[in-house]
Amino acid sequence: EAQVTQNPRYLITVTGKKLTVTCSQNMNHEYMSWYRQDPGLGLRQIYYSMNVEVTDKGDVPEGYKVSRKEKRNFPLILESPSPNQTSLYFCASSFRLTTELFFGEGSRLTVL
Amino acid sequence: QQQVKQSPQSLIVQKGGISIINCAYENTAFDYFPWYQQFPGKGPALLIAIRPDVSEKKEGRFTISFNKSAKQFSLHIMDSQPGDSATYFCAAVNDYKLSFGAGTTVTVRA
Numbered sequence: 471e472a473q474v475t476q477n478p479r480y481l482i483t484v485t486g487k488k489l490t491v492t493c494s495q496n497m498n499h500e501y502m503s504w505y506r507q508d509p510g511l512g513l514r515q516i517y518y519s520m521n522v523e524v525t526d527k528g529d530v531p532e533g534y535k536v537s538r539k540e541k542r543n544f545p546l547i548l549e550s551p552s553p554n555q556t557s558l559y560f561c562a563s564s565f566r567l568t569t570e571l572f573f574g575e576g577s578r579l580t581v582l
Numbered sequence: 583q584q585q586v587k588q589s590p591q592s593l594i595v596q597k598g599g600i601s602i603i604n605c606a607y608e609n610t611a612f613d614y615f616p617w618y619q620q621f622p623g624k625g626p627a628l629l630i631a632i633r634p635d636v637s638e639k640k641e642g643r644f645t646i647s648f649n650k651s652a653k654q655f656s657l658h659i660m661d662s663q664p665g666d667s668a669t670y671f672c673a674a675v676n677d678y679k680l681s682f683g684a685g686t687t688v689t690v691r692a
Contacts (some may be wrong), residue, residue: 474625511684512683513682515680560626568613571680573625576623
């Protein structure tokens with residue numbers, strides 16, 4: 471089954487404790503990206519990757535890091551989480567942006 | 583700031599009615615305009631999309647109208663059904679960036 475898998479789905483952590491949200495896709499997509507969803511703001515792009523080893527900032531990259539060492543994986547790293555990073559995070563992938571973007575189920579993160 | 587402005591924030595429609603969601607943008611470099619549908623607890627899923635050289639696209643009960651000169655586009659849901667109750671996001675693509683509207687929560691009353 472074609473899918474984008476995120477883990478963990480739910481996480482409560484404390485300020486400053488480094489965490490990684492993993493994302494994996496099995497569709498051989500070149501493009502992958504991360505979004506955060508907040509009420510009243512819709513989805514905002516954090517980082518995106520056009521292909522292996524090629525990443526770039528989206529609209530809200532501060533406080534986040536990414537890496538793309540393999541085509542199928544695109545982890546999101548929060549080096550020192552803060553409460554304003556409490557949000558619902560989505561990973562997505564596609565062959566290119568002008569085709570369908572497939573989203574994962576989301577990861578709800580709470581930073582205390 | 584939001585590059586794509588979406589309205590209304592929410593709407594309620596009776597079964598069989600028409601739901602209309604509007605979006606506006608400023609960046610003329612946008613060259614692809616998808617709409618995504620999201621159910622509670624799920625990730626968004628592509629509903630329908632249009633390119634700026636087309637003024638209208640219809641897929642089943644869903645229609646996008648696109649006005650390039652006004653830099654506006656809208657989603658019309660005809661014969662709305664309770665199963666259409668969801669949050670709808672318009673979006674615009676420029677190079678490798680995808681900008682979303684703030685979303686519209688549609689509730690269809692039976």
